[in-house]
Amino acid sequence: xxxxxxxxxxxxxxxxxxxxxxxxxxxxxxxxxxxxxxxxxxxxxxxxxxxxxxxxxxxxxxxxxxxxxxxxxxxxxxxxxxxxxxxxxxxxxxxxxxxxxxxxxxxxxxxxxxxxxxxxxxxxxxxxxxxxxxxxxxxxxxxxxxxxxxxxxxxxxxxxxxxxxxxxxxxxxxxxxxxxxxxxxxxxxxxxxxxxxxxxxxxxxxxxxxxxxxxxxxxxxxxxxxxxxxxxxxxxxxxxxxxxxxxxxxxxxxxxxxxxxxxxxxxxxxxxxxxxxxxxxxxxxxxxxxxxxxxxxxxxxxxxxxxxxxxxxxxxxxxxxxxxxxxxxxxxxxxxxxxxxxxxxxxxxxxxxxxxxxxxxxxxxxxxxxxxxxxxxxx
Numbered sequence: 001x002x003x004x005x006x007x008x009x010x011x012x013x014x015x016x017x018x019x020x021x022x023x024x025x026x027x028x029x030x031x032x033x034x035x036x037x038x039x040x041x042x043x044x045x046x047x048x049x050x051x052x053x054x055x056x057x058x059x060x061x062x063x064x065x066x067x068x069x070x071x072x073x074x075x076x077x078x079x080x081x082x083x084x085x086x087x088x089x090x091x092x093x094x095x096x097x098x099x100x101x102x103x104x105x106x107x108x109x110x111x112x113x114x115x116x117x118x119x120x121x122x123x124x125x126x127x128x129x130x131x132x133x134x135x136x137x138x139x140x141x142x143x144x145x146x147x148x149x150x151x152x153x154x155x156x157x158x159x160x161x162x163x164x165x166x167x168x169x170x171x172x173x174x175x176x177x178x179x180x181x182x183x184x185x186x187x188x189x190x191x192x193x194x195x196x197x198x199x200x201x202x203x204x205x206x207x208x209x210x211x212x213x214x215x216x217x218x219x220x221x222x223x224x225x226x227x228x229x230x231x232x233x234x235x236x237x238x239x240x241x242x243x244x245x246x247x248x249x250x251x252x253x254x255x256x257x258x259x260x261x262x263x264x265x266x267x268x269x270x271x272x273x274x275x276x277x278x279x280x281x282x283x284x285x286x287x288x289x290x291x292x293x294x295x296x297x298x299x300x301x302x303x304x305x306x307x308x309x310x311x312x313x314x315x316x317x318x319x320x321x322x323x324x325x326x327x328x329x330x331x332x333x334x335x336x337x338x339x340x341x342x343x344x345x346x347x348x349x350x351x352x353x354x355x356x357x358x359x360x361x362x363x364x365x366x367x368x369x370x371x372x373x374x375x376x377x378x379x
C-alpha cells in the first residue's frame with residue numbers, strides 16, 4: 001500500500017481542528033438515535049458519533065490522530081485549519097454519517113467478522129502430499145498458507161509451553177503423546193511431572209491471530225481486492241505504519257499469535273477479552289473482559305507474564321499488536337458497534353431475513369463479496 005508522506009499538523013492547526021472535530025461530534029451526539037433506542041433492542045443500532053469519537057481518541061499516536069483528522073475534515077469538505085463558528089450541521093449530517101459508515105463497513109465490521117476464528121491448519125504433511133501430486137497455481141497458494149499457519153501454530157505452542165496463555169490449560173493432544181511415550185515419567189515443558197500437578201487441566205488448544213490472517217489474503221495471486229485495501233488503509237490511519245509490520249507473510253508470524261483454549265479464542269477473537277500491558281513489567285499483561293458475567297465464566301481479570309523461549313528465537317506476542325487489539329475492543333464496546341456487529345453475524349448464521357429490513361442485508365452482502373466470510377466466518 002503506497003502512501004504520500006504529509007507533514008505533521010502544527011500545534012495551532014491541530015488544536016483548531018480538534019476543537020472543531022469535537023463540536024461536530026457533540027452536536028450529532030445530542031440527537032444520536034442510539035441514546036433513544038430501548039435497551040432491549042439497542043443491539044440493532046450503534047452510535048455513529050461515539051464510533052467516530054473513540055476511533056480518534058484511541059488512535060495509537062499523535063501522527064495517527066493527525067491522519068484521522070485530515071481524513072475526517074476532507075470527508076466533510078471542511079478546512080481543518082479554520083475555526084468555523086457557523087457550521088451548517090444540516091449539510092454536514094449526511095457527510096458525518098457517511099464517514100462513520102465508512103469506518104464501520106470498511107474496517108470494524110470486516111475486522112470483527114474475520115477474527116471470530118483463526119483457521120486451524122491441517123498438518124504440514126498434508127501440504128507435502130498435495131505438492132508431491134503437482135498442485136495447481138491456486139492450490140500452491142493454498143499450500144503456502146497452510147504451511148505458514150502450521151509453522152506458526154507449532155512455534156506458538158513451543159513458545160507458550162503448550163499451554164493456553166490465559167487459563168494455563170495444557171494441550172490435550174500433546175499430553176496424550178507424552179503420556180504414550182513416557183508413561184508415568186511424562187512431564188510438561190518446565191520439566192515437572194504431570195502426575196505431580198494436582199490441578200492440571202487440559203484442552204485442545206488453538207492458535208489465535210491478534211490481527212486476522214484474512215487481512216492479508218489475496219483473491220488472485222498477489223493482487224489485493226479493494227475491500228482489503230480499504231481495511232488496511234483505515235488500519236494504517238488508526239495506527240500509522242502498522243500495515244508494514246504485518247505485511248504479506250508477516251501476518252502469520254508468532255508475534256501475531258497466541259496459544260488459547262477454544263473458549264478463550266472465541267472471546268479474544270470477538271474483542272470481548274483484551275490484554276492491557278502492565279507498566280514497567282516486560283511481557284506482562286492484565287487480561288480483562290468488559291462484563292461481570294464474562295469475568296465469572298473466564299475467571300478474569302488475571303495478570304499473566306507471557307512465556308518466552310530460552311534462546312529467544314521465537315518472538316513473543318507483539319505489545320504493539322495487543323495494544324491495537326485492545327483499542328479496537330474498547331471502540332467496539334463503548335460505541336455499541338461490537339454488539340451491533342454480533343447481531344448482524346448472528347442473523348447471518350441463523351439465515352434470518354427480517355421483514356422490516358433490519359437484518360442489514362447490504363452489509364452481509366458486502367462481507368460476502370469482500371471475501372471476509374468464506375463459508376464459516378473464519379478465513
